[in-house]
Amino acid sequence: LAKTTQPISMDSYEGQEVNITCSHNNIATNDYITWYQQFPSQGPRFIIQGYKTKVTNEVASLFIPADRKSSTLSLPRVSLSDTAVYYCLVGRMDSSYKLIFGSGTRLLVRP
Amino acid sequence: DAGITQSPRHKVTETGTPVTLRCHQTENHRYMYWYRQDPGHGLRLIHYSYGVKDTDKGEVSDGYSVSRSKTEDFLLTLESATSSQTSVYFCAIRIGQGAQEQYFGPGTRLTVT
Numbered sequence: 742l743a744k745t746t747q748p749i750s751m752d753s754y755e756g757q758e759v760n761i762t763c764s765h766n767n768i769a770t771n772d773y774i775t776w777y778q779q780f781p782s783q784g785p786r787f788i789i790q791g792y793k794t795k796v797t798n799e800v801a802s803l804f805i806p807a808d809r810k811s812s813t814l815s816l817p818r819v820s821l822s823d824t825a826v827y828y829c830l831v832g833r834m835d836s837s838y839k840l841i842f843g844s845g846t847r848l849l850v851r852p
Numbered sequence: 853d854a855g856i857t858q859s860p861r862h863k864v865t866e867t868g869t870p871v872t873l874r875c876h877q878t879e880n881h882r883y884m885y886w887y888r889q890d891p892g893h894g895l896r897l898i899h900y901s902y903g904v905k906d907t908d909k910g911e912v913s914d915g916y917s918v919s920r921s922k923t924e925d926f927l928l929t930l931e932s933a934t935s936s937q938t939s940v941y942f943c944a945i946r947i948g949q950g951a952q953e954q955y956f957g958p959g960t961r962l963t964v965t
Binding site: 773775782783784785786787790828830832833834835840842843844845 | 896897
């Protein structure tokens with residue numbers, strides 16, 4: 742599986758846009774990029790998934806450049822409730838179980 | 853949201869005692885997973901199931917066993933609990949086309965004294 746590298750932590754303020762970048766230099770052709778969010782004392786929550794270019798849903802956008810060696814999770818106008826740990830995962834869709842969660846990025850949103 | 857519950861939510865037990873954690877889902881998803889989460893290690897897969905009576909090991913399966921006699925229930929058993937098994941345990945179900953889209957339960961905090 743492609744290894745991912747993310748910043749350990751980020752700070753932001755309410756109302757700002759937050760971009761969290763994940764590096765995955767050895768991503769394979771069949772790999773997809775998935776982001777999860779985890780609040781304290783809760784299980785991780787699936788946010789968004791993509792293969793290339795841009796994906797947008799009601800929660801976030803995912804930007805993937807042409808070489809796919811990195812990806813950026815964009816959270817528009819964050820609020821205090823977006824304070825959480827964000828995980829970037831890379832893997833094949835047909836993998837039976839291989840979700841590998843790294844250390845993630847701890848986002849702190851300040852008033 | 854997928855219906856998934858875990859029981860108990862909190863448990864304190866003594867070293868050497870058997871412990872069973874239950875994961876229950878209401879939507880007949882085929883794949884179910886047990887993870888543990890510890891500070892400094894992120895989430896690690898213990899066991900998973902790809903159907904009734906079909907299970908396989910994950911990366912940290914030693915000391916754990918699982919059973920799935922019904923689609924909706926996936927049980928994790930610690931045959932003889934040790935202090936190193938103190939952790940938060942999460943159950944998950946696969947809800948999307950691929951293995952990367954999983955829905956997690958609320959977790960069980962287990963303390964082995």
